[in-house]
Amino acid sequence: MSSVVTTDVIIVLLYALAAVTTISWLWGRQKDTVPALIGSNGFFLPSYKASYEFLHHAADIILEGYIKDREGVFRIPRFFQWDYVANGARRISELAAAPEDVLSFKEGVGETLQVPYMMGPEIEDDPYHHHTIRTTLTRNLGRCFPEVRDEIVCAFDDVFRLETEDWKIFTVFPAVMHVVARTSNRLFVGLPLCRNKEYLSLGITYTVAVFKRCHILRLFPKFLRPVVGPLMSPKEKARREALRFLGPLISERLAKQDELGPDWPDKPNDLVSWLIQDAGPDRTASSIAWRVVVTNMAAIHTSTIAFHHTLLDLAAHPSHIQPMREEVERVIRQDGWTKAALNNMHQVDSFIRESQRLNGSSALALNRKVLAKEGFRFSDGTVIPYGSMLSVSGQTVSHDPANFDHPEVFDGFRFSRMRGEQQGQEESIFKRHMITTAPEHLPFGHGKHACPGRFFAATELKAMLAHMLVTYDIKSDKDSDLKQAPQYSFGQARKLDPTAKIWVRKRQ
Numbered sequence: 001m002s003s004v005v006t007t008d009v010i011i012v013l014l015y016a017l018a019a020v021t022t023i024s025w026l027w028g029r030q031k032d033t034v035p036a037l038i039g040s041n042g043f044f045l046p047s048y049k050a051s052y053e054f055l056h057h058a059a060d061i062i063l064e065g066y067i068k069d070r071e072g073v074f075r076i077p078r079f080f081q082w083d084y085v086a087n088g089a090r091r092i093s094e095l096a097a098a099p100e101d102v103l104s105f106k107e108g109v110g111e112t113l114q115v116p117y118m119m120g121p122e123i124e125d126d127p128y129h130h131h132t133i134r135t136t137l138t139r140n141l142g143r144c145f146p147e148v149r150d151e152i153v154c155a156f157d158d159v160f161r162l163e164t165e166d167w168k169i170f171t172v173f174p175a176v177m178h179v180v181a182r183t184s185n186r187l188f189v190g191l192p193l194c195r196n197k198e199y200l201s202l203g204i205t206y207t208v209a210v211f212k213r214c215h216i217l218r219l220f221p222k223f224l225r226p227v228v229g230p231l232m233s234p235k236e237k238a239r240r241e242a243l244r245f246l247g248p249l250i251s252e253r254l255a256k257q258d259e260l261g262p263d264w265p266d267k268p269n270d271l272v273s274w275l276i277q278d279a280g281p282d283r284t285a286s287s288i289a290w291r292v293v294v295t296n297m298a299a300i301h302t303s304t305i306a307f308h309h310t311l312l313d314l315a316a317h318p319s320h321i322q323p324m325r326e327e328v329e330r331v332i333r334q335d336g337w338t339k340a341a342l343n344n345m346h347q348v349d350s351f352i353r354e355s356q357r358l359n360g361s362s363a364l365a366l367n368r369k370v371l372a373k374e375g376f377r378f379s380d381g382t383v384i385p386y387g388s389m390l391s392v393s394g395q396t397v398s399h400d401p402a403n404f405d406h407p408e409v410f411d412g413f414r415f416s417r418m419r420g421e422q423q424g425q426e427e428s429i430f431k432r433h434m435i436t437t438a439p440e441h442l443p444f445g446h447g448k449h450a451c452p453g454r455f456f457a458a459t460e461l462k463a464m465l466a467h468m469l470v471t472y473d474i475k476s477d478k479d480s481d482l483k484q485a486p487q488y489s490f491g492q493a494r495k496l497d498p499t500a501k502i503w504v505r506k507r508q
């Protein structure tokens, strides 16, 4: 009993200390002219009530701000601090183009995902695997496509196990996550490990833990995070497991490289080899195994969410199936199952881009932290103070009639039509590809930090959709026709319905 009382007293004292420190820091700062979206403008710190309201209605509140002023900047209440949200294409472009020492991507992600606690300080300080993904992995997509395609075929076979001609019902999320995890790991670690259920569940469990716990840790004041962060971190356990699965494989490759040089005969062409090449002094089995897990985290959750929505959109809008089937079959007859063939599947590409447009997994995009001591200044003079988090309202731009005709309507061939209409105008055509980011299309971010894995994600997701179209019939589960209804949010994160189902059978 007395130890509980002591803990309570310590926590109250720590909170009081945080409040005094924050208030005195804010007191010395210039008055903030950016209006608050909810809560009172007059207060230095947002009220608990406003922060709680934002936690549960973030998407609606951000939309309200967008409707109020499509070119504006607002403050949003978080426990213990105000964050900032900017609207409009001009501000999005200015934010995306700002240098790292003014608006930091690294510190923005660090804060959003609580990287030092969830992944470790070395991932924040030296994210060399981002470079590996952007360069070597992307360059090898054509060469590695036969393996990726093979894994897609086998993984769908294993997940669906359709032995008769009858329809079978599936819960979409776990089915898609299994296929995505296997396919991604075929490229990351190769056979046979990419089919090892325990290994795959390590990546999935760690990813789910990071995305849940980072939001909870952000509810604590900063000075408490070094205490609470390590207690909540899934990192140590996942690191040990990663070494168990990947340690022998990586040690063997490191030994071969030491003995035979960097281009030893029959060196596997996968992420493990590419990371060994880029690792520099951090070239140990333990640290490379950890980069593989962290890459899994960036790749699997995001791609699973995207394909989950794609399949539900397909089931809800079946008139798109036949034209896409015809496109896939025509292109495959011409080019075979190759990466080049995917480039010619314009309707498939457009369908996934449209699904991403309407189903963003976060109400906020481009999360950055202001590092310039004088604050970040937009070209109209609005200043975001030093140390603040600044984001843009990623979802609202996709739903704005100024950017899209009938934005609320799912129109799977919206982007392929635009490409058709603009044949010959090279610059515009490339604006409509799934991988192309724009101020009005932010699922992959925008600017120099736009997702480096999006070329792989597009290859994987298009190959998955093309395979499903020509191999299976799918139809909606009547009960989950209104699949958007059960979506709810926690802070900026929008959660999908993990119970949504579809019917699948062998193609008739």
Ligand code: HEM
Pocket: 105, 127, 129, 130, 133, 295, 298, 299, 300, 302, 303, 306, 365, 366, 367, 442, 443, 444, 445, 446, 447, 448, 449, 450, 451, 452, 453, 454, 456, 457
């Ligand atoms: C549909 C799937 C995916 C979506 C929607 C997605 C989305 C994003 C977004 C929004 C960002 C932040 C961009 C910004 O703030 O400007 C990002 C960054 C990143 N993504 Fe993805 N991603 C996907 C797939 C992947 C895959 C497959 C990989 C790895 C192979 C990957 C690796 C990364 C990495 C390493 C970063 C950090 C980039 C940097 O530091 O510059 N992503 N992604």
